[in-house]
Amino acid sequence: MPELVRRLLDEWQDGFPLVPEPWAEIADRLGTTGETLLAEVRRLHEAGTVSRVGPVFRPHTVGTSTLAAMAVPPERMEEVVALVNAHPEVNHNYEREHELNLWFVVTARDRQRLEEVLTSIWRESGIEVLDLPMLAHYHIDLGFRLK
Structure with a gap:
């Protein structure tokens, strides 16, 4: 780089x-x-190195958000990531070494829209989407330094 x-x-x-x-x-x-x-x-x-440039708001000050997870078969990972990323409400995702191996954050104007996005991803992929709403807020700097 x-x-x-x-x-x-x-x-x-x-x-x-x-x-x-x-x-x-x-x-x-x-x-x-x-x-x-x-x-x-x-x-x-x-x-595709950068998918989005935009603000990140403190949770629940503007709209609503949730952390979501899926158990994606490894051979379908690229396909499912493309489906997930096609939703503008998804602002980032991570592949993890775990049964629940795809994690992503969904932000929407309200809970109804958020649930529509999660349901849409489930229907499009055929894989259940686990909804993990925030119970307590902890601020962590998620910047990833490249230097």
């Missing part, structure tokens, strides 16, 4: 600038141009 891309991914995970031209500000910090940076962001998105 090129050094500029590593630095870009590290830079935007925390403190994304809330200004009219955030990419230009990040580019200045990284010693490049906004155009170069946007070209890299587009390339990362098209390659």
Whole structure:
């Protein structure tokens, strides 16, 4: 991974600038141009390296969310991940070494929409989706440093 891309991914995970031209500000910090940076962001998105750039809100302040898990046969993992990722309400997922080997977070405007998304994923995949709503909030920095 090129050094500029590593630095870009590290830079935007925390403190994304809330200004009219955030990419230009990040580019200045990284010693490049906004155009170069946007070209890299587009390339990362098209390659599937980055699936989403957007805010993460404190749970239950805007809409609702849940952690979900599925027991996906290994030979179907790519197919099921594609089905899950096709839902804009899914903001990230992880493959784990466990019977429940696909975990993902769903965020929706309300509980009804959240349940519609979970049901849709279950129907599309034919695999039960376990809904694990948050009982207590613990803040953990989920940034993944690449340096």
